Every structure is written in C-alpha cells, then in structure tokens.
Amino acid sequence: MDSFPAPAREMVETMRRSAADEPARAIAFQGSPGANSHSAAMNWAPEALPLPCFSFAAAIDAVKNGDAGCAMIPIENSQAGRVADIHFLLPESGLSIVGEYFMPIHHALMALSDGPFKAAYSHPHALSQSRHYLRERGIVPLSHADTAGAAAHVAQAGDPDIAAIAPEIAADLYGLKIVDRNVEDTTDNTTRFVVLAKDPLDPATLAGQDAMTTFVFAVKNIPAALYKAMGGFATNGVNMTKLESYQKGASFAASMFFADIVGAPGDPAVDRALEELAFHCEEVRMFGSYPLARKRG
Numbered sequence: 001m002d003s004f005p006a007p008a009r010e011m012v013e014t015m016r017r018s019a020a021d022e023p024a025r026a027i028a029f030q031g032s033p034g035a036n037s038h039s040a041a042m043n044w045a046p047e048a049l050p051l052p053c054f055s056f057a058a059a060i061d062a063v064k065n066g067d068a069g070c071a072m073i074p075i076e077n078s079q080a081g082r083v084a085d086i087h088f089l090l091p092e093s094g095l096s097i098v099g100e101y102f103m104p105i106h107h108a109l110m111a112l113s114d115g116p117f118k119a120a121y122s123h124p125h126a127l128s129q130s131r132h133y134l135r136e137r138g139i140v141p142l143s144h145a146d147t148a149g150a151a152a153h154v155a156q157a158g159d160p161d162i163a164a165i166a167p168e169i170a171a172d173l174y175g176l177k178i179v180d181r182n183v184e185d186t187t188d189n190t191t192r193f194v195v196l197a198k199d200p201l202d203p204a205t206l207a208g209q210d211a212m213t214t215f216v217f218a219v220k221n222i223p224a225a226l227y228k229a230m231g232g233f234a235t236n237g238v239n240m241t242k243l244e245s246y247q248k249g250a251s252f253a254a255s256m257f258f259a260d261i262v263g264a265p266g267d268p269a270v271d272r273a274l275e276e277l278a279f280h281c282e283e284v285r286m287f288g289s290y291p292l293a294r295k296r297g
Contacts, residue, residue, distance in 0.1 A: 003054055003145070005152035007174050008032040012052045019051040019068065026051040026068035027195075028059040031123075031146030034170040036105060038148070040193045041072040044101045054145065056085065060093045063196060070098065070197040077105070078190045080128040087216075087246050087258050096200035096288035097214050101193045105129065108168045109183050110151055110176040113160035121150035122165035125191075130165055132185045139163070151176055200288040203264040210292035211264040212241075217277060217284040218248070218256050225280050226257075232276030233261065236269040241296040262296060264289035 004012050011033040019026035027048040029037035038050055051068045053059040062068040076082045090097075107126055111117060119140040120127075127134070127141040134141050144150035144164075151170035154162055163179065164170070171178050194214075203211070219225035233240050242260035263270040265286075278284050 004032055004052075005149055005156045007155045008052075008149060008152040011173070015050050015052055019049045022049060023067050024069045025049045026062070028053050028062040028068040028071040030054070030056045030059045030073070032149040032152055032170075034148035034151065034167060034173045035146045036103065036167055036191065037072055037074060037146075037193070039167060039169070040074070040101055040103045040191075043103065044072060044099065044193070044195065056083075056089055060089060060095060060196065063095055063198060064093065070195050071095070072101070072193050072195055074125075074191050075194050076192050077125055077129065078188065079184070079186060080125040082244065083125065087244070087256075090196075090287060091216055091285060093196065095196040095198060097194045097290055098197045098199075098201050098288060099195035099290050100212065100293045101195065102294050103191055103193065105184060105189045105191050106167070106181070107147065107165045107183050108171065108178045109133075109163050109165055109180040110168075110171040110178050111154060111160070111163035112158065112176060114177070115163065115179055117163040118161045120163045120165050121153055123147050123150070126150075126165050129184045129186075129189055133183045148173070195290075200286075201290055203266045203289045206264050206289055206291065207266065210262070210295070211289050212292045213261050213264050213270070213289040214259070214287040215285060216256055216258050216287070218282045219280055220282055229277050229280040232273040236273045236276075238263055238269055238273045239296065262292065 027041045028051040029041045031037050059071045063071045074083050119142050121142045121144045123146050124143050126147050147166040148170040150164040151166040151174045154164040155174040239262040244258045245255040248256045
C-alpha cells in the first residue's frame, strides 16, 4: 500500500477496488482519503470514483496506465505559491490539462489531546499556509506527504504531544479531536487544481466560451529573446496571466518558462501570438486548452 499510514490503508484499499472495477470513472489524486485533493476531485466530479495515490507521480501514472480516467493535481496556492515538482512532472507526463478547479482551503489543528503540542505534521504547503499560527504557539512544523496522511500518522503514533494540520473531515476519518479551526493565516487561502487526462480537448469545442491555455517554452539564448517572445501577446491583446521560470538541467544557460494565457488556438489573436512566440523559442510545448474556471484580473 505504498507508505500510507495504517489508519488510512483500509479506506485506500476499498477505494482502489472500486476504481479498478470502473477505471474510466476513476479520478486519481495524491494523498490519503480526506486530503484536499480528494475533496477537490469529488467537488469537480461528484460522480467519479476517487483513487488515492501516495505521490503526484503515482497519480499521473494511474492515468497513463489506464487505472484512472483523469487526475486532480494541485498546481499553485494563493499563499504558498506553486506546488513543488509540478512544473517538472507535467512535461514528463505526456498528459494534457483538460480542466481547472479553484477550492478555498481551510485547515484545522487536530490531535488526540487538547495540547499543548510540541510539533504539528502536515504537507509542506499546508505548513506554509499556517506558518504564523504555528510560530505564535511555538509548535514545530514537521513535513508529511499529505494533510490527511498527517492526521492518520498522528492517530497511529498515539502521541498526545503532536498534532496535524488537515481538513476537518480528516479528524472524523481518523478519530482525532479538532483543537482549533481555520488555522490558515489568511481567510482567502485558495488552491488551484488542474485536471489531467490522456487526450487533450479540441480547442474548437471551446469556441464561444472563456478558455485558458497552458504551455511551457524555452527562448533562444540571445539578448532580449524573452522580451521579443512576449511582444506578440501584447500586440495581439492576449492576456498572459502566469509566467514563471524554472531551470531545466544544470547548464543555467536559459530558463524554461511556464505560462497561462486567456484564450485558445483557433482564435486569430492567440494563433498570431503563439506563432510569434515560436519564432523566438527553441521549444514550445502545449499542455492543453480548457474552460476557464475563474475570471482573471
């Protein structure tokens, strides 16, 4: 069962058996039952069968291997920024983004006792989202693979001096008491998830509705290449809502860029902008076009 804590394993096995019977209905997610990704998957597709996976790579492999029809993957958080490794996993996956989902994130401090606590376990992003709360109380943050898994770990450990930061549902699932609610540092804490599938959506099916397109690119290693590559979006009135750089390999010669734009291929303005981008790039790789879930700006 990978490395799921013991209190989660029976639920994980039950969900896996159900998903195995109807893999096309299954939606893979990273984490133990009760994790934020589990809730996001069920909110986005209530009719789907949840398939818990221990890692992001395992969730992606479930789709590639035909064990799930799609995967729900967190990509960025309003407080903690982008989710580590996603920019590397997406290009390697061969999967396409077919949807996005925004979910407000609220966490609770839960434990076997009322405290005080020496340490709290959770996913690094959840710990980052509650760093001021933890610091003010002198609680040491300790990383775990996922939020709900942290709750299961605390239940398994049986130590009254440790707690978990996780969605409230995890307390019910793993027999913990909620010590404090809404321990995230801001009230508008939100995570953006993307839905990955084997086949991309045909951009033509998005005609007449607001769409988002995601891609990565590497500009030519010459002066002002990025400036020139971006010019096509400005002159064609295409709104770029995200541009993040990251290093690929150890050359440090030029960065890869991860980008979101509003619109989809087939729109003349988008087509012209992407054509100009390609002229100034060594590589452009499309991840897909999909319905816009939230207005940008």
